[in-house]
Amino acid sequence: MPSGEYDPDTAEPTWQKRWVDDETYAYPDAAADPDTAFSIDTPPPTVSGSLHWGHVYGSILQDIVARYHRMAGNDVLFPFGYDDNGIASERLTERELDIRHQDYERREFQQRCREICLEYEQEFTEKMQAMGISIDWNNTYRTISEDVQRISQLSFVDLYEQGREYRKKAPAIWCPECETAISQVETEDDERDSHFHDIEFALTEPTASGRDSFVISTTRPELLPACVAVFVHPDDEENAELVGMDAEIPLFGQTVPIIEDERVDMETGSGVVMCCTFGDQTDIEWYQAHDLDLRIAIDESGHLTDVAGEYEGQSSTDARESIVADLEAAGALVDRRAITHTVNVHERCGTGVEFLVTKQWYIEVLDKKQEYLEAGREMEWFPEKMFTRYEHWIDGLQWDWLISRQRSSGIPFPVWYCGDCDTEIIAAKDDLPVDPLSDEPPADACPECGHETFVPESDVLDTWATSSLTPLINSGWDHNGEEFVMDRPEIYPMDVRPQGHDIISFWLFHTVIKCYEHTGEVPFESVMINGMVLDENREKMSKSKGNVVDPDAVLDKYPVDAARFWAAGSAIGDDLPYQEKGLRAGEKLIRKLWNASKLVDSLTPDERVDQPEELRAIDAWLLAALDEEIEVITDRLEHREFSKARDRLRTFFWGTFCDDYLEIVKERDDNSAAYTLQTAHERFLKLFAPILAHVTEELYQDMHATDGESLHTQPWPEPLDIAADRAAGERAIEVIGALRKYKSDNGLPLNTELGTVEVYGDVAGFEDDIQRVMQVEELAVREGDAPIETVQTGIDLEYSIVGPTYGGQVPEIEAAIESGDYEIEDGHLHAAGVELDPEAFSIEETRQYSGDGEFLDAGETIVIVH
């Protein structure tokens, strides 16, 4: 029996524990078939970080989807992944154990990582469980596990065999701090303070007009030794005479050609720019377009090479200072001024990136941009508009996907090279996972040249190369020696991929490419893009701003269900500000649900009441109205319109069920009422269950469960199709509303007895209910028209008819009506020379009553109170 006040502090942990112990949310592997299986590809959080409010928000939305579909008859697979394969957990392990990964064999260090990460995984598990997320804890994976390593390496081998991967010496984006190549998507732009240096370059011989030098502007004078050309814009008349001549680089002395190219930005500096190996992406384009020399002046650690002569060995920052000083001494530095400009930095460490020529592994993507775009189109997007973002992102891709990283920790490339001819030796699929640094290659001699020694590849795979495989991890993708197979083919493609909108292009593109290439199918039926969590002032939460909401603090203060209610108040894709009032509204609803349940409980017997032969009109009306609500709410949930589903349900429950129905029914004691109360109440619990997971379970177990089965595995309500006079019910509710207003307007307590009330309108079957709830001594329902006068006060045009028909004449018609210059004959309106059919206008009138008592307007029904 629900009694007293609801105590979430006790109830919530109790149910959370029960759900886990009973494996309430276990995926029924054996029973699942592709038609009923419903799988969610949850994005695995980085476990080395802590759980933040954005996780709470995203997880709750996923959980609502999972719970709804589970009740709607699907076999739901709601797995969980711990992402601990990456630099973050590597650093974490070093910190925790006070070790350096360099001091360990890679395989051994990874073992340490696995151990350290376990503790952090446990914390995530506890927190997800403490939010009542209906994850199947038998279905979890760790991206650091050997299984995942195998899948990741299988993926590499498969793409290699398909010819989708290549190794090439080419300009690559390089982080000198992390000393690794990175991909385009790992860089971001940042505003940095810097200096513009105007440097004078001498021509090897004067121009026809006698000019013997020019000035270039650069923020990176340390790249002078890497300079291979100078560029002028074709429209640059002033400098046109330089094109075709040669220039000598100050201090370093190399001679470079002066070339014209429209990629020169004429607005910046003197309009003459130097091209180096490589200062930026344009330099690379020039290098490729004009077949320029390579002069590599900066090495992998950001130090100058022998190309820089006496500056060799200096860091690029030091070299900049020295070179500037020497330029000044040589009289070549014309000017130096502070500026702020945008630089390309590594998003992880903020270091400005370099463009180095190195040998790296790539996945070819540029040739299939169109195909990947089409693949994206095959998925259903919630919200739809997010597809555009994916589209534009693909359009903007300029590089193939660079997947090799020069790090000592991570998932190794399963590759060796012939010590003599560099032929690639790829690991056998059966042997995976392998680590070439520890394992032997699957060949005794090079198949090309017969050489017998091999060089292991020491690079590791980009973590995105692995995290883009989650649909395959969840499906148990593997190779059985003959072909690729899945443990759970029924869940692939997965039904939903949830993700924050800030990184959709990133993950989705990678995941689509990989899974699509491996299986020939798009990995997802649908994607669900949630917005960002903002603070109370609608600003994005960030550690640096200090406006981060701590989940523990919030959940200390509010029930989890209140947080769930808040999270469900979002339109999918839109950002959602954290608002305490949203959580308080959740608490209020929980309390209302609890109190209403107490009342229902007190009005009904413990045993289940069978449906009576005949339901009373008000009862049939309520159940029929609820049917319609169920239909709408179900549709909203199907379309991930959480806020609409939530608000619709709340409004109907609070307004119609509590304020209207319960007030009417609460003094009744009959089978029809008991049946209706039990049925409606149970249905409300089910409808609220995906959102208010805990309080509904508590109430369900107390009031409805017979076998201890969880509410969350019960079937979603279907329409009862009970016959009811809905219109009469609405009229009755309007009459009650009018009488309430009458009492309120007259300052009367609601339980004031009323004498005689006349009702002109069909409220058949509801008379007793109106009479009892409004304390009416005598209720007289009258046939025929009410004894009231109607006074015509104007004409309302039905513009949706009049507008299209009469167009520009409408103002004339309006003017005629306004001035009273019209007639109504046989129901037709004559004005401004046109005749309007009855449906094209309505007569606006006010109703007056001059008899005894007071006249109340209850919509189409007239009520007279004596």
Add this chain to the structure above:
RNA sequence: GGGUUCGUGGUCUAGUGGUUAUGACGUGUCCCUUACAAGGACGAGAUCGGCGGUUCGAUUCCGCCCGAACCCA
């Protein structure tokens, strides 16, 4: 710089080419009515960001401007 989205009572928000623009929070008045006063009833409160255009009619469609967020360069 390019793209996407958004701008609606004090705050947050729904929604629509056609009467009086939805709801919540807050606010005012009244009501202890035997589930809930953290409740109920009834009010007040909006030039729908600005300027143009299309239209008989624009908060809605189009263009520009202003402002915000995000993604990309």
